[in-house]
Amino acid sequence: MRESLEDICCSKIRVIVGEGSLSKLSEIKDSNTVVIYSRRVDVTDKINKYLPNVYFIPINDGESAKELSNVISIVEKLFERNFDRGDYVIAVGGGTVTDVAGFIASIYLRGLNLVNVPTTFLGMVDAAIGGKNGVNFNNIKNLIGTFYQPSMIISDLEFLETLPIEELKKGLAEVIKYGLTLDKELYDYLSLNKDRVINKDKQVLEEVIFRSTLDKLGIVKEDERETKGIRIVLNFGHTIGHAIEAGSSFNVPHGYAISVGMVCEAKIAEELGYAEEGVVEDVLWLLQLYGLPYDISQIDAPIDIRLALNAINMDKKHRKDAILMPFPTRIGSWKKVEVPLDTIKGFAEQCLKK
Ligand SMILES: NC(=O)c1ccc[n+]([C@@H]2O[C@H](COP(=O)([O-])OP(=O)(O)OC[C@H]3O[C@@H](n4cnc5c(N)ncnc54)[C@H](O)[C@@H]3O)[C@@H](O)[C@H]2O)c1
Numbered sequence: 001m002r003e004s005l006e007d008i009c010c011s012k013i014r015v016i017v018g019e020g021s022l023s024k025l026s027e028i029k030d031s032n033t034v035v036i037y038s039r040r041v042d043v044t045d046k047i048n049k050y051l052p053n054v055y056f057i058p059i060n061d062g063e064s065a066k067e068l069s070n071v072i073s074i075v076e077k078l079f080e081r082n083f084d085r086g087d088y089v090i091a092v093g094g095g096t097v098t099d100v101a102g103f104i105a106s107i108y109l110r111g112l113n114l115v116n117v118p119t120t121f122l123g124m125v126d127a128a129i130g131g132k133n134g135v136n137f138n139n140i141k142n143l144i145g146t147f148y149q150p151s152m153i154i155s156d157l158e159f160l161e162t163l164p165i166e167e168l169k170k171g172l173a174e175v176i177k178y179g180l181t182l183d184k185e186l187y188d189y190l191s192l193n194k195d196r197v198i199n200k201d202k203q204v205l206e207e208v209i210f211r212s213t214l215d216k217l218g219i220v221k222e223d224e225r226e227t228k229g230i231r232i233v234l235n236f237g238h239t240i241g242h243a244i245e246a247g248s249s250f251n252v253p254h255g256y257a258i259s260v261g262m263v264c265e266a267k268i269a270e271e272l273g274y275a276e277e278g279v280v281e282d283v284l285w286l287l288q289l290y291g292l293p294y295d296i297s298q299i300d301a302p303i304d305i306r307l308a309l310n311a312i313n314m315d316k317k318h319r320k321d322a323i324l325m326p327f328p329t330r331i332g333s334w335k336k337v338e339v340p341l342d343t344i345k346g347f348a349e350q351c352l353k354k
Contacts, residue, residue, distance in 0.1 A: 002210040006217050008131070009224050011149035013217070017124075017210040019202055022117065022156040025050040031088050031113070034078060036101040038093035041119055041159070047092065054090070055081060065096050066136045068144065074104055088113045091150075094120035095127030099142075102133030106148030114150040119159040121171035121205075122255070125178075125212040128153050130220045130234075147225055155209050157202050165198070169292060170255030172197070173237075175208060176286050177262060178215040181236050184332030186211050187286065194289050232317055233326040233334050237262030239315050243348055247308030248301040259292040260299060264351035268344070269327035274337055276330045283328070296352050303352050309345050 001018030016024050025047065033051060037043045039058040047054060057074055059065045089112050091101030098116050105114035116128035131149040134142025160168070179187030189207065190197065196204040216234065223230035241261030244252055266283040269275035287294045296303065317324040322338045329335050 002206060004210075004214060006214075006221065008149055008217065008221050011131075012151065013149055014152045015155075015210070015213050015217070016152065017155045017157075017213065018206050019157045021154050022046060022158070023050055024152070024154055025090070025115070025117075028088055028090075028115070031086060032081065032083055033088040033090060034081075034083070035090045035092055036074065036097060036104070037091075038097050038119065041093060041162075043092045043119070046158075047090070051090075059093075059097060059100060061094060061096050063096070063136060063141070065100055066134070066141075068135055068137060071100060071104055071135055074100075075108060078104070078108055083108060083112065085109050085112065088115060090115045090117060091128070092117040092119060094118065094123045098123055098128045099133045099145075100135060102131075102148055102150070103135050103145060105150075106133065106146040111148065114148065115152045115154065116150040117154045117156070120163060121160060121168045121209075122174065123171075124155040124160075124209045125171050126174045126216065128155075129213055129216045131224065153213065155213070157205055157209075160200055160205065168198070168200070169290065170253055172290050173255040173259045173262075173287075173292055175212050176290070176292070177234075177236050177258070178212050179286065180262065180266075180283060180328050180331060181233050181326065181334040182215050182219070182332060183211065186215065187282075187331050190286060191289065198290075229324060229336050232324055232336060235317065236326045236328065236334065237265055239312060239317065239323060239325065239344065240264040240348055240351060242315065243308040243311045244296070244299065244303060244352065246311035247303040247305060247352065248299070249304070249307070251301040252299055256293050256299065259287050259294060260296055260351070263287065263294045264347065265325065266328055267351070268325070268339070268347045269329070269337075271347075272327075272337070272339070272343075274327045274329060274335055279328050279330060282331050296354055303354065305349060305352055308352055309348060312341070312345055312348060 089105040118128035134145030137143040237258040241258035244257040
């Protein structure tokens with residue numbers, strides 16, 4: 001088991017990764033505690049083993065769980081049970097659950113204690129980390145949200161035993177992103193341990209999840225609220241990735257869209273002279289090794305170029321007629337570059353044409 005205590009502005013975050021880490025829940029004592037969990041994943045016995053008297057609220061997965069009406073109905077339940085400032089919300093599930101539960105913990109009485117227990121690989125390496133949470137409104141993803149840090153992130157590898165391999169691969173795209181932009185050692189580790197990662201070897205997954213968590217927290221520590229242009233590195237591959245998602249009317253999974261997005265954005269970085277020669281090859285090599293898509297022809301869904309380009313206009317890193325792009329310069333390093341909108345759109349059209 002690996003453990004670390006991280007300071008992010010005004011919060012202390014305990015990160016615990018490894019088999020059996022769920023037992024750390026027993027340290028939460030004498031509080032009213034609600035466990036918000038995914039209805040599809042049976043967690044009640046596992047949690048009750050360490051916290052026998054908690055209140056469980058199951059929620060559905062998928063984007064419909066992130067509707068405000070769902071948030072309000074959970075708030076009503078907490079209110080009926082007299083939840084108070086010192087009480088706990090424990091989120092047990094994938095990114096959907098941690099987004100919803102984190103949002104509720106942040107707004108109820110301006111903040112209950114929050115513990116994230118991710119059960120998907122994407123949750124363990126990304127969604128449960130960094131304090132962003134969001135719910136949807138008017139069919140717009142994450143329109144309403146807050147920044148709110150959990151006091152603990154517990155990633156117990158036992159949950160991954162039941163996780164389909166496709167879900168593992170979707171999360172691996174984000175891990176590869178950390179390796180490419182922030183952490184050459186992680187890139188090399190992934191290169192050397194493909195079979196053990198895919199076979200869910202616990203020792204190797206513990207290393208990958210722990211490193212990814214600290215890589216992401218390292219960035220969040222420097223720019224928690226995304227105001228200093230540092231946190232944008234976590235968006236590498238996401239401008240083109242979001243365009244692919246939008247162009248397919250959200251039929252392409254996020255992890256696959258950003259895989260293709262990373263290749264395209266690395267090509268732009270190389271062509272504009274920001275990335276050293278060979279970076280595109282390095283990106284391609286690792287994605288191919290893990291069987292992730294690297295070219296639009298490998299994406300099954302049709303892509304409407306007009307919708308895709310429109311999504312680039314809406315990119316949150318958009319400034320006047322340019323977009324701030326985090327470009328890899330060589331493996332493990334990156335640079336923020338302001339690129340004219342038309343340039344990005346021109347490259348995007350090339351990358352997205354089947
Ligand atoms: N806040 C952030 O920083 C952040 C970052 C990335 C993604 N997200 C959000 O996360 C969501 C996606 O998260 P996700 O990919 O974890 O998806 P998810 O939460 O929808 O879970 C994916 C599927 O895995 C199932 N599942 C969960 N745990 C399982 C287990 N242990 N075994 C078997 N099946 C299991 C779920 O029931 C679901 O069907 C999106 O809404 C996205 O916006 C948030």
